[in-house]
Amino acid sequence: MNDLGKVAVIAAIMGAILLVGLIIAPLDGEPTAEPIVVEEEAPEEVTVLQEDTLELLDPVYSEKAVFQDGTIRIAFDASYSDAGLQSRLPFWLHNVSGDVINVLWDRCSIQLPGGNTVKILSEQALGSFGGSGGTIAIAPSGDLFDAIIPVSEFMWAGDTDWDVSTGVLDAGTFTLVLAVECARPRARAVCEQAGKRMIGPDGCDVTLDRPAVERAIEHFCEGRSIVYYTFRFIVR
DSSP states (O other): OOOOOOOHHHHHHHHHHHHHEEEEOOTOOOOOOOOOOOOOOOOOOOOOOOOOEEEESSSOOBTEEEEOOOSSEEEEEEOOTTTBBSSSSSEEEEEOOOOOOOEEGOEEEEEEEEEOOOEEEEEHHHHHTTOOOOEEEETTOEEEEEEEEEEGEEEEOSSSEEEEEBBBBGGGGGEEEEEEEEEOOHHHHHHHHHHHHHOTTTOOOSSSSHHHHHHHHHHHHEEEEEEEEEEOOOEO
């Protein structure tokens, strides 16, 4: 190959290298592309308010506000809204006796932390009938799910809507008096034994006649009585 051919080959190679460089490299004066950065907004901090616990102080201490005797088992709870602790006391009442019991709403009351004693409303009756509650009967092994509202803390929010206050029940201790009518817990055998002593071993007594004693046995052994449960609470 003569010198002219060599020059032509070298020129062709240099031209190819230059062409590839122009394709790969950006044109003069053209800015290089900047990487796109997407800024994510930081999530808003959410403050979770810790709900306090409703504790039963009397007649027995219960951290979960639960009480039971031979007539009822009852569990209370606290009620919260966005504004705080509501002046509303939800509860579940179970009849553990072998007879019908009646909750006498008209005889119940609540003493608020400020010392004022007011009547209470049944939320169930309030929503259904618009009244205070009257009396409700619970069958043996039956349950009642309801809520107690102090009448002083109840307010109408419209023609058919209502609301309760906040910041009252957590201001100190408060006391609920719950009236329950139930069968007398005394056993009939005990009453009959006492009646026999009153009548006497020979079947008669100079001061008491048999029909009167039998009527007394019937009244005191198989009658009904009202038990006033006094529950004292604190929220902390």
